[in-house]
Amino acid sequence: MRKNKPADHDLVPVLNAIVRSTGKRRRTANVWSFLEGRCLAARQVASPNYGMRPLEMPISLVILHAISLPPGKFGGGEVEALFTNRLDYSAHPYFATLEGVRVSTHFFLRRDGELVQFVNVAHRAWHAGLSTWRGQNNCNDFSVGIELEGDNNNPYTEAQYAVLQQLLAALFAAYPTLTEVVGHQHVAPERKTDPGPCFEWARLRTQFPNLGLPEAVPEIME
Numbered sequence: 167m168r169k170n171k172p173a174d175h176d177l178v179p180v181l182n183a184i185v186r187s188t189g190k191r192r193r194t195a196n197v198w199s200f201l202e203g204r205c206l207a208a209r210q211v212a213s214p215n216y217g218m219r220p221l222e223m224p225i226s227l228v229i230l231h232a233i234s235l236p237p238g239k240f241g242g243g244e245v246e247a248l249f250t251n252r253l254d255y256s257a258h259p260y261f262a263t264l265e266g267v268r269v270s271t272h273f274f275l276r277r278d279g280e281l282v283q284f285v286n287v288a289h290r291a292w293h294a295g296l297s298t299w300r301g302q303n304n305c306n307d308f309s310v311g312i313e314l315e316g317d318n319n320n321p322y323t324e325a326q327y328a329v330l331q332q333l334l335a336a337l338f339a340a341y342p343t344l345t346e347v348v349g350h351q352h353v354a355p356e357r358k359t360d361p362g363p364c365f366e367w368a369r370l371r372t373q374f375p376n377l378g379l380p381e382a383v384p385e386i387m388e
């Protein structure tokens with residue numbers, strides 16, 4: 167039995183202090199590691215929207231998403247507010263449709279490359295909803311969610327691709343059971359289109375040649 171193990175929410179301020187102290191070294195190799203399920207390169211924000219993963223179910227899948235609030239608008243604080251149940255639902259007609267929605271993600275990658283972590287990787291974030299991959303339902307049970315700030319109309323930024331590569335490499339190193347990366351559109355094809363036609367899967371194919379990636383995805387950017 168492990169003694170004196172800090173609760174997850176106690177780790178958040180500690181890790182943010184580490185990130186602040188590393189300053190400009192945030193993107194160097196040493197911070198691309200995990201401590202107790204938290205990525206040292208990410209700004210830590212605690213979301214209450216998570217649960218426990220099923221016992222003895224390995225984390226095998228990364229699911230990429232796109233999000234912007236309101237749709238098509240980038241750079242504001244609304245996504246962070248949504249994932250922490252602090253969105254002002256009266257501020258925009260679209261936000262009213264989200265009232266009562268409880269969702270989260272492990273990671274949110276902004277267009278300027280800032281990485282935010284909301285849920286410990288050891289925990290089950292609420293990002294995929296009704297979903298199936300390789301015959302297994304409830305993909306939240308066995309996946310890591312990464313939300314890219316974006317939509318179906320705008321190319322993702324170079325900063326996002328650069329940080330995504332670092333994050334994926336760090337995840338694969340920390341969680342060897344992770345073997346595949348897919349999009350929300352692949353695990354919930356009837357409901358979802360993200361990360362959408364602007365995401366360049368070919369980059370991941372080049373960066374991680376041994377990785378399982380979805381087949382037959384559009385390669386319009388090639």
Ligand SMILES: [Zn+2]
Pocket residue numbers: 230231232293350358360
């Ligand atoms: Zn999604």
